[in-house]
Amino acid sequence: MIAMAGIDLSGNSLSQEIPNGLTTLLGVRYLNLSGNHFSGCIPEDIGNLVLLESLDLSGNQLSGKIPQSLAALKSISVLNLSTNELSGRIPTGDQLRTLTDPSIYSNNPGLCGVPLEDCINSSTPTQTEKSQDEDREALWLYCFVAAGFIFGFWLYWGIFLFRSETWRCAFYQYVDNMQAKATKKMYSCMSCFQASGSE
Template sequence: MGMDLSSNFLSQEIPKGLTSLVGLRYLNLSRNHLSGGIPRDIGNLALLESLDLSGNQLSGEIPPSLADLKALGALNLSSNGLSRRIPTGSQLQAPPDPSIYSNNPGLCGFPLQDCVNPFASNQNQMSQGKDMETLWLYCFVVAGVIFGFWLYWGMLFCNETWRCVFYQYVDNMQDKVITKKIAAYRTSKLRHK
């Protein structure tokens, strides 16, 4: 009728053959070191009234076939590594006690918090990250331009020697430009003659 193997340091996966024991009414595998996922065909245990898999290292999703267990009145899947949405079914959602799913950070859906699309969330976070990077880039560019402008003009006005050198450089550049323009003008006049 029932099987209680709790607190026995059992390890590895739940044996697949366990789901062929269709006469089981209660199954307690809590407080062991079981890993892997809950067997997909756990729904074969049609007479199961109580299932306790808490305190293990089970991972993956809760199989949808668990929702087919019509006689299931007591369920505890807490303190595992289960993830994804809790299957919809009257048996799994009738007890509004969220503690039966507690300490499974990846689980979501009723009676826990609603599931958020992780792809959309990641896209949103990436978009916000890129926006912040762009904003910081603009801030640094503007700050650099302002700092460079005031540093340049401050040095020119504070140091008379540099100011004279700067004005001399500007005059030399103007002379070169004017000389080149005059030379180009004379060359063009000579060609037209």
Template sequence: MVWKNVDHVYSLAITAVVGIDLSGNSLTLEIPNGLTTLLGLRYLNLSGNHLSGYIPGDIGNLVLLESLDLSRNQLRGEIPRGFADLKSISNLNLSTNMLSGRIPMGDQLRTLDDPSIYSNNLGLCGFPLEDCVSSSTPTQPETSLDEDREALWFYCFVAAGFISGFWLYLGFLFRRETWRYSFYQYVDNMQAKVTKNIRSCISCFQVKGPE
């Protein structure tokens, strides 16, 4: 194994490795899934590289891990739920990545209440950052818009019912000749009254003249 420009030869199984520090290099691509098989690992530092992709989902297998630094990379996606299984973690740094979603909760993670652990990840929310906004709960503007739509539909149904009832009523009246004649006579009387009132107003204005 070449580590910090020094060749290391291990006679024991690789699972005996308790610490790996590959920070400040130019490592690319994703974090190898093989790292999560090093069950004896206590310290892992991959900060300051160009790692992309997602954090391995089975990282919770590293139950002895005490320190994990993945800061200053291009990691994306959600923090795996397996983080809640890191019972020994006491030093964590995931800042300056492209992580998103809700921060997992676990008994040990609750003791890490420093927000800088997750800083410069615009998509993260949850303790110790701001609470996540539930997608099932509509925001106030959305709620107001829904209420306006319901009110509009209600008024439309009321208006449609009124118009339908009005025409049905007229249709019922017009079936009988006597009612139809009365209706026409009522309309003619109203028109005559309106015309008379208009002529009276015009005559009054001509007599008085403009002031």
């Protein structure tokens, strides 16, 4: 194991991904890579640096999620991941809970979770969306029930009202036309309803 108190490479023009070799320096207590042009993800095995007390990766172009292994660092007391392109939920851990200053994660629009705003699970519809879907389904059901009732009512009474075959055919044609118009009207109403619900 290489014994090294700290590494400070801040304020240079270093680019590409953070070298994986840095996470093998298990004796490192201070790591400052801020103010460079590092891109890619934070190394998954950052948690290997078990003695790390200070980590500053601010002012780069790092993306992706913050590795869960960061939460395993028991000695971390100074952390700065601001001004990157990180996203996802901030890991939680006993030591990370003590770092309550939201500025250490600032300027990462995709980040959420404590100490920033809570994450919203986009895959789970909100209560409002569920309610709107239920309202649409209920409206469809009512429309079809009403259309079926009207069609059945006139069909039943039409048999008695129009005895001759000529009148009966004309009546059936009329009912068919009315049903087509009603169906078209319902689809038009539902389209307007869905359009207003999606706004």
